Amino acid sequence: MARPHIEPFCDRDVSFKNMNLSGFGNGMRFKMLSLDTDSGACSITVQFEGGYKQNPGFSWSEMEMIVIDGELQYGDHTIRKGHYLFVPAGYAMPAISSEQGALVLMMYNTGEPSHVESDEHHALAQVGLHHDIDSYMDIPWAMGNVVKPSVAAGCLIKLLNYNPISHAMTFLYCMTPAFYQDNISYHDCAEESYHLWGTSWMMQFGDVPTGGYFWRPAYINHGAFASELGCIALGRVDSKLFNHFHYNPWSTPVQNQDRSAARLYQRDPLLYKWMVSHSHNHPHGPEDFEQNVHRHDQDKVSDGKTHSHWHGHDHDHHHD
Ligand SMILES: [Fe+2]
Incomplete structure (x- = not known):
């Protein structure tokens, strides 16, 4: 879990x-x-x-x-x-x-x-x-628009760690005084934050003061945001951060997940089709971690079709 x-x-x-x-x-x-x-x-x-x-x-x-x-x-x-x-x-x-x-x-x-x-x-x-x-003295603040779509102007970041395989990131972020962002966000990754100093406010959860903390699993609505006097926090995500923005405070995590899947379908239709139609959409074991898998390039399957994919275990492939 x-x-x-x-x-x-x-x-x-x-x-x-x-x-x-x-x-x-x-x-x-x-x-x-x-x-x-x-x-x-x-x-x-x-x-x-x-x-x-x-x-x-x-x-x-x-x-x-x-x-x-x-x-x-x-x-x-x-x-x-x-x-x-x-x-x-x-x-x-x-x-x-x-x-x-x-x-x-x-x-x-x-x-x-x-x-x-x-x-x-x-x-x-x-x-x-x-x-x-x-991180306070030796890195300059950068605009928050390095993550797309961008957060509102006035939320600045300093990247502290980046994992090129998982796209996990650790960063400082700063909301400047009078910062606000009026839309609602959710992500495909878990998100963690600790307020080193200052207070921000969030529509769903209220004030996050100095020492305030959250561990937020994927697809949970958060925002609108505001900070009256500004704040500085350490943030962390466990995989690729994409800002899904919207204005429906009543959507559930399952609905948010479905909307994200629909976006994936639009953005990478072949990848989406491969995921859902080739019996690969089952939980994989630890042998599937990238370092351990081996590649089957253009395997011949019984129906004569060729395909290529990564995996580290044996199972049947269904083609229709
Ligand atoms: Fe977020």
């Missing part, structure tokens, strides 16, 4: 709990924002107490982190408010400590929080994917 819809939620309304998982240091406290109870993947607000120390080591899960407040020592570097890290699974991080304490947002994307003490990366770690940056 994927994560449930969490919205509205504000982490300031709940208290910290002690992190008791092995490998982490004493003085790490967390608030659970959203959790996939099957995989353990989760997003958490973490308070590292002053004096916190953690030995070098890696996680079994991909992890992203942004410093909300305070300072952390990350190996030789002091990282502060706005510093973002992308840490692939199995990547051995240097020692981490905090003299005065730090508040951070941590996202364990593929499994539960874990820390295995090690000076070396795991043999299978995709080490080159690691990157980090001071």
Whole structure:
């Protein structure tokens, strides 16, 4: 099961709990924002107490982190408010400590929080994917129209991470003071956001204040939006972000999904036809992940037709 819809939620309304998982240091406290109870993947607000120390080591899960407040020592570097890290699974991080304490947002994307003490990366770690940056100081704001169709002017973004296979993205976004957008959105991807500072408003869920958070599965209506004084937030999507805009506040997620399928039919009619008419529209297992599949180019099938496709399992193909 994927994560449930969490919205509205504000982490300031709940208290910290002690992190008791092995490998982490004493003085790490967390608030659970959203959790996939099957995989353990989760997003958490973490308070590292002053004096916190953690030995070098890696996680079994991909992890992203942004410093909300305070300072952390990350190996030789002091990282502060706005510093973002992308840490692939199995990547051995240097020692981490905090003299005065730090508040951070941590996202364990593929499994539960874990820390295995090690000076070396795991043999299978995709080490080159690691990157980090001071997102407040070292990246300029860009127009929000890099995603089509565009959000209204006055919503700016800074891209922090992009997965070229899944099109998953992590980004900062900023609503400028007096921003508003009057239409309603939904997407084909799940969407997550944490308000680092400031308040925005949404027609369906009300105010999202500092510390406000949502995990929103695909096809859920959201918007109109507004922000009186502006806000800055970290956003994340788990696959390709397309803004389906409309003005019907009563449409259901199933109706939104159907409308998206109709759009796919118009945009890529052959792809749509292939999906729905070749018995491929069944749930696929983990063997279908792109890295593991093999390509059958122009397989001859019994009726003499040729076709080409990707898959990693045996099954019948029905042609009419
Ligand atoms: Fe959205």
